Amino acid sequence: MSEILMEDIRLIPHLFRHESGRIISALTNYWGIQYLEDAEDITSDTFLKAMEHWPYHGIPENPAGWLHRVARNLAHTYYRRNRLFQDKIVRDLGMGSTQEVPEIVFDPQKIVDGQLQMLFRICSTDLTPAHQIALSLRILCGFGIEEIATALLASRDTINKRLYRAKEKLRRSADFAMTISMDKGKSIDSVLRTLYLLYNEGYYSESNDQILRKDLCREALYLTHLLLEDPSTCRPDVYALLALMSFHASRFNTRINQMGEMVLYEKQDPQQWEEKLIDQGVYFLHQSAQGDHLTSYHLEANIAYHYTRKEEHVDKWKSILELYDLLLKINNSPVIALNRIFAFSKVFGDLRAIEELGKIDVxxxxxxxxxxxxxxxxxxxxxxxxxxxxxxxxxxxxxxxxxxxxxxxxxxxxxxxxxx
Amino acid sequence: MDEFILLMRHEDGGKIASPEQMQIWMQQTRDWINSIIAEGKFVGGTGLPFDGACVVDSAGIVTNGPFGDIKETIGGFIHVKANSVEEAVAFAKGCPVLQGEGNTVEVRRIAKNHV
Known part of the structure; x- marks a missing residue:
């Protein structure tokens, strides 16, 4: 009997969450953003079907393929039956023709296209970053209201309102004919900014839910990584952001102790830093060193790299200080200015750093x-x-x-x- | 050996649950059933969709679910073999549905088809 158990397929963690983003994006890509809610309903019905079948009859060999097949069937049934179809008929009658129901295909390319399309739509719609983050978590990352509320330390009510308003705006953006031909090069800056903020939300969040905070970082990394899949968005600044996220992620577990308290950098145990993520960061950092456009992500990634160097060395702090000098020129923010002074103190000593601190206007x-x-x-x-x-x-x-x-x-x- | 039906009563969680939560529930239910399979006591079972469920009463009136004042209704059942009602109850106690407050698992012996 134990053979049955041995052979039983275990789902990869977060499969439903990830498939949620894939299926919703793919369906909306076929039907248009106006049908976002219908796509969400079909997606959750798909998981319900899995819940009704898998526990009793076993988990299928290809769980994602099973979900896609069910989603496609539900979508076709829905499409034939519902208002959507009637809308189309009315429109098509006006044009004097009737169209066949479009065949929905979930192939890897279509899935990635759908996700990128949704990512760009969310990030280039006129929304505040808070709205973009909530919407990305909900639609692209498959988070529930409760999970978003916990991760962002907000009430369910706040998140519900935020999502409602954001979806309204998103639907209206359809009028502006944002189609597949959207200029990805132009709007990528806002995409990267949202992903950067999403990552920071997880990394610096005060939420006590360590797992959820980590999930947020993982999702941000995953979405950023998607950008490499499309030649028009596979750019040096994307690599730089990926490097930054990887370096930070390598120290994630040591930043907070078991009591949920923050741990100072100098008291973190370098043995606990994740070597694999550091190596990944180094790889991305090398890839980012192309072209002549130096972004704040490049500089921040380089700073983060030096923080993963275990040995305390004056050259380490000299390099960090130089990077902060450059970063300040691009982004003159108080946080960066204060961080720069800390690096300054490591190079020139506390007395001179106090003088330096007196000079800045914060x-x-x-x-x-x-x-x-x-x-x-x-x-x-x-x-x-x-x-x-x-x-x-x-x-x-x-x-x-x-x-x-x-x-x-x-x-x-x-x-x-x-x-x- | 007797056979029993374990009826799981709970709310329609699908409307509020996140994909992550649904995956967790699904996996827990699978693990529970697997433990019964491992003992060679699992006969069968299935989930019962809430969608489209309805009730016909003695006057022939058909109402859509949920059923009456209680929100919990049968979301699935499994058919098991057990030496005693106590053993069947022990299986029922492992059911992940019971993590939800107010949810129940009803244990019913199947009438034997012989005298």
Whole structure:
């Protein structure tokens, strides 16, 4: 009897989630974005059918193929029966002809085309990044409302509203005849930006659901990787973003400890960094070094690369500082400016870094005070503590507050205990 | 040896579940049935789609599901062999449907076709 168990096929993780994105995109690609909701219904009916059959009769040898076949059959039945068909007849009658029901085919090329089409549509529709991220997770990545809400630390209600509005806009975008011939080269910047933000949502999210945060990063990597499948979007900046994501991902497990607390870079265990992802990042980084367009993804990927180098070395920090100098020219943001000062301190020392910090024009937030505290730690301990306390006072995040307390104020508490 | 039907009663989860959740439920149900197959006690079974389900009453009136005031209805059943009702109940206790609050598995002995 055990043979039956041995031979039983186990599904690859997240198969339904991924197939959801594939099937919805493929169907909408055939029918037009107006039928997004119908495509979503057919997709969830497809999984229902699997739930009704597979547990009792065994998991088919080719689960994805089974799902595609069922989705195609459901879609054909739907197409014949529903309003969609009538709409077409009315239109076709006006044109004096009746058309055959289009045959839906799920071949690998069609699936990738459909996903890319959907990705570009979502990212080039006039939506806020928050809407684009929620919509990508829902449609392309097959996330449920609950999962999106948990991952983005928002209420179900907020996510529902966000999705409703985003879908409305998406449907209206159909009027502008965004068809397959869409200029991918032009809108790829916004696609990369959305994917970058989607990744960061997972990487920096304060959600306690570690698995879901990781899933978000994995999905962003997966969608970015899809861009390599099409010659018009297989570009150096795509490789650079993939390199950046891979390097960050390699340190994912060490950034948060088992208690769910953030771990400082200098306290992370390099033995736990994932070598395979670092190698993957290096490969993508090499691929990105083509052409003459240096993007912020290139620079960030290079910085992330240096962070995966285990040995502390002044050259490492010199390289990072140079990269931050270049990055600031492209993107003059306070976060980058503060990160640059940290690298600066590693090269030129804390005193000069404090001077440098005085020169930049940023609204003091928790990161500003935290950095100032770190720079003063060796120079004036009491002053450093004041800055750490200020950082605690201005942050709105409980996790950050906890982090600053445990990482920077603990030493102080211990010495206090020893004195008394 | 007796034979039993295990009737799974639950809500129509398909309308609210995410693909990930459905994959998990599917796999759990498969694993549960596999454990019964491994003992050589599984006879058969199937899922029952909620879609298009209806009820005919004594007046001949047909109503669409869900059925009455309860939201939970039969979403599937399995047919097993067991030495006793206790053994059949033990199978039922492993059913993943029971993870959902309010869901039930009803255990019914099949009448033997001999005297």
């Amino acid at each position: 609204i003091p937030n928790q990161y500003f005070f935290l950095l100032k505290g770190v720079l003063y730690r060796e120079i004036d301990h009491d002053k450093a503590m004041v800055f750490f306390l200020k950082a605690i006072a201005v942050t709105h995040s409980e996790r950050e507050r906890q982090f600053i307390r445990s990482q920077y104020l603990v030493d102080e508490a211990i010495s206090f205990l020893y004195w008394h």
